[in-house]
Amino acid sequence: MAKQNVSGLAWAKPFLHILCLLPFTYIVWAALSESLGTDPVKALILLTGEWSIRLLIFTLAITPLRQWLNMPKLLRYRRMLGLYAWFYVNLHFLVVLTYLFAWDWRIAQEELLERPYIVVGFLAWLFMLPLGVTSNNKAVRALGRNWKKIHKLIYLIATLAWVHVFWQVRSSYFDAVLYGALILLLFYPRLKKVYETR
Amino acid sequence: QSVVAKADNPFYTDEKVASFNDASTYNNFYEFGTDKSDPARYADALTTDPWSVSVEGEVTKPGKYPLEDIMKLMSLEERIYRLRCVEAWSMVIPWVGFPLADLLKMFEPNSNARYVEFTTLVRRDEMRGQRSAFSTIDWPYKEGLRIDEAMHPLAFMSVGMYGKVLPNQNGAPIRLVVPWKYGFKSIKSIVNIRFTSRKPQTSWEGIAPNEYGFYANVNPEVDHPRWTQRYERRLPGSLLRPNRIETQMFNGYGDQVASLYKGMNLRRNY
Numbered sequence: 001m002a003k004q005n006v007s008g009l010a011w012a013k014p015f016l017h018i019l020c021l022l023p024f025t026y027i028v029w030a031a032l033s034e035s036l037g038t039d040p041v042k043a044l045i046l047l048t049g050e051w052s053i054r055l056l057i058f059t060l061a062i063t064p065l066r067q068w069l070n071m072p073k074l075l076r077y078r079r080m081l082g083l084y085a086w087f088y089v090n091l092h093f094l095v096v097l098t099y100l101f102a103w104d105w106r107i108a109q110e111e112l113l114e115r116p117y118i119v120v121g122f123l124a125w126l127f128m129l130p131l132g133v134t135s136n137n138k139a140v141r142a143l144g145r146n147w148k149k150i151h152k153l154i155y156l157i158a159t160l161a162w163v164h165v166f167w168q169v170r171s172s173y174f175d176a177v178l179y180g181a182l183i184l185l186l187f188y189p190r191l192k193k194v195y196e197t198r
Numbered sequence: 199q200s201v202v203a204k205a206d207n208p209f210y211t212d213e214k215v216a217s218f219n220d221a222s223t224y225n226n227f228y229e230f231g232t233d234k235s236d237p238a239r240y241a242d243a244l245t246t247d248p249w250s251v252s253v254e255g256e257v258t259k260p261g262k263y264p265l266e267d268i269m270k271l272m273s274l275e276e277r278i279y280r281l282r283c284v285e286a287w288s289m290v291i292p293w294v295g296f297p298l299a300d301l302l303k304m305f306e307p308n309s310n311a312r313y314v315e316f317t318t319l320v321r322r323d324e325m326r327g328q329r330s331a332f333s334t335i336d337w338p339y340k341e342g343l344r345i346d347e348a349m350h351p352l353a354f355m356s357v358g359m360y361g362k363v364l365p366n367q368n369g370a371p372i373r374l375v376v377p378w379k380y381g382f383k384s385i386k387s388i389v390n391i392r393f394t395s396r397k398p399q400t401s402w403e404g405i406a407p408n409e410y411g412f413y414a415n416v417n418p419e420v421d422h423p424r425w426t427q428r429y430e431r432r433l434p435g436s437l438l439r440p441n442r443i444e445t446q447m448f449n450g451y452g453d454q455v456a457s458l459y460k461g462m463n464l465r466r467n468y
Contacts (some may be wrong), residue, residue, distance in 0.1 A: 031437055033227055036223035038216075038434045039234070099440055107426070114421060168424065172232040174332040 012075035016077055020084040023039050023051045024091075041099040048092035053083035053179055060158055060186040067189070077137055082154070086132040093125050117167035127153050155190070158183050212277045213432075216289040218360045220406050220434045225367045226283065227386055229318065229325040234326070237367035243324045244387070246371040255393035256311035259304070265371055269357070271304060276361075277354055281384070282416045284450045286425040287333055289433050293359030293375050299349040302391075307345065311393035315342045316374060319389045328382035334405050341385035341413065342398040343376065344458075346459060352377055352454055356378035378451040382413045415459070416449035422468045432458040 027047050032037045036043040062078040065071070101108040111118050131151055133139070141145050162183055166176040212436040227237040274294055282288040302314065316337040322328045328337050347353060354375040357364055364370040369386025376383050382402055392398070402410035409423055418428045432441040448455050459467075 032437055036437070037234070038220040039431060040435060041431055041436050041440055042234075042285075043286070044437065059369075099437075099442075104444060111426060114426075115423065117424070125431045169334065170424075171228045171334055172328075172330065173334065174232075177332060 007097065011196065012077070013080070015016050016080060020055065020081070023047065024140060027091075027105065041095075043100070044095050048088055048095055049165075050175075052085060052088040055081055055088055055157055055181065056154075056161055057182050057186065059085055060183070062156065064186055064189045071114070083132065083135055086128050086135075089125055089128055117164055120160050121164040124164060127157050127160070131157075155174050158187075199368075204323070208451055210461055211289045211290060211450075213280065213281060213458055215278065215292055216434060218362075219293050219331040221289055222365045222435065224289075226285075226381065227327075227337070227367055227369065227385070228333065229327045229337075229365065231327045231330075232279040238365075240326050241366035241370075243335055244319075244321070244366045244370070245324060246366065246387075249371045249389075251372065251388060252390045253392075254390070255315075256308045256395060258306040262265045266369050268301065268304075268372075272300060272355075272358070277375070278447050279354070279375060279382055281375075281377065282430060283446065284382060284414070284425065284427075286427065286429065286434050286445075287431045288443075288449075292360055293354060293356040294361065294364075295354050295356035295375070298349060298355045298374065301355050302348055305393075306390070310344060310395045312345050312414060313342055313394045313397050314345060314348045315390075315394055315398035316385045317341060317390035317392070318385055319387045323341070323396065335401055336404065338384060338389075339401045340398065341374070341383055342343070343401050343465050344397075346458055347376070347455075350455060350458065352451060356395045378448040380416060380417060380453045382410070383414050383422040383435075409460075413464075413467050415443060415455075415464065415468075417443040417468065423461060425432075426455065 029046065031040070031044065034040070034085070059081040062074050062081065066074045097103060101111065112122060131153060134143060134147060134150060144151065147194060162176070162180055163181055170177050203443060223238040224234050225237040226234065227241065230237040244318040247265075248344075251265065251268065252262050253266055254260050274296060276294055278292045280288055281291050283408050297369075318337075319325070320328060320338045344352070354377075356369070356373050356375045357369060357371060359365075364373065371389075372386065372388050373386040374384045383400075385450065397412060400410070400412055402414075403412055416427070421427055427445055429442050430445045432443050435441040446452070
């Protein structure tokens with residue numbers, strides 16, 4: 001395992017870029033060709049939301065996968081996945097602002113006051129902001145140790161994102177259970193570490 | 199469509215009717231899955247013939263009525279109604295069927311009959327959503343109306359739409375249409391009608407009483423914990439024209455039905 005093929009990694013990044021942009025490409029194509037179905041607004045909100053939490057889960061998976069698969073180089077892709085998660089979260093946020101709140105501050109305020117699942121989703125978006133803007137080499141260097149501390153917010157964000165999904169369960173628990181199980185699985189090695197170092 | 203729209207006739211509306219394709223591919227019918235496209239995809243598995251409706255409770259003529267016997271006695275008409283889903287979207291749909299009152303009177307409800315409960319078919323081998331381990335619904339799906347609501351001329355029993363036989367995903371072979379209430383009241387594929395003296399418990403009320411009340415009248419003033427009910431998306435929409443419109447009290451049927459709820463606190467009895 002020590003002899004990793006360096007040329008093999010050369011294509012990995014562009015390949016991952018393409019993979020991460022596939023949902024976006026589909027969304028743009030479907031929106032332009034009017035094939036988002038009868039209720040395109042709902043479809044757009046769901047698609048952007050689903051890809052946000054999925055990419056968040058992929059990002060969280062990198063650290064434990066490095067260990068489990070003994071592939072330390074996976075770390076190079078963590079920031080990229082995280083930034084794509086941020087990209088989809090921002091899209092989701094924009095779509096909600098545009099189509100559900102119609103950029104009407106009164107409606108947004110009312111929704112935020114009355115609907116806890118929206119508050120939780122909003123907080124997840126908000127907490128991702130500092131992570132997104134500090135995800136460049138300059139910020140990493142400038143922040144030093146604090147960078148790692150700030151980026152621990154990801155655990156809170158993933159939890160909030162899951163609550164946001166779970167709180168909207170209406171007729172089926174499937175997605176909420178699946179995402180919850182994956183997040184727990186990925187939290188497990190970290191929780192274990194925290195517990196053992198006590 | 200050959201029906202002439204009349205502005206002051208509540209049985210018709212001159213608003214733009216959704217296409218048959220939209221109305222038959224965008225459905226909530228959790229017996230076939232929770233995705234809007236699941237019913238159109240999987241409802242073909244349902245056998246709708248033979249079909250019969252059991253009638254029980256506070257009636258002089260209980261029994262098991264084959265659908266073809268019912269159809270012989272009913273005369274069909276068309277209604278163009280707004281359908282407002284609690285999820286804050288709506289469609290205009292031309293239904294074919296008969297007034298619910300005509301059907302209920304046939305069974306001769308007695309004076310104890312203060313409510314009517316409706317039940318949807320349970321058939322796990324044909325309704326794949328009923329086999330899901332993740333469903334929040336305890337099958338069968340049940341709905342109910344107060345007897346005066348059920349006897350109201352706007353309450354309708356549908357067996358068709360767009361001049362055709364009802365597609366399975368839209369609740370074949372026989373379903374309820376109550377245009378002034380949220381869509382989930384309009385129960386599909388009915389196999390049982392029970393007349394009771396006590397208010398029956400409906401499925402959604404049982405799952406989340408703080409979200410879904412027994413009455414479920416369309417009301418822009420009473421918000422659902424998930425969705426603001428002040429606005430709705432009239433479907434089909436597009437991203438450039440989201441068709442966001444203001445929701446009307448009783449879905450615009452207030453002149454006809456408001457008197458049913460005189461003196462009632464509609465915030466408490468939501």
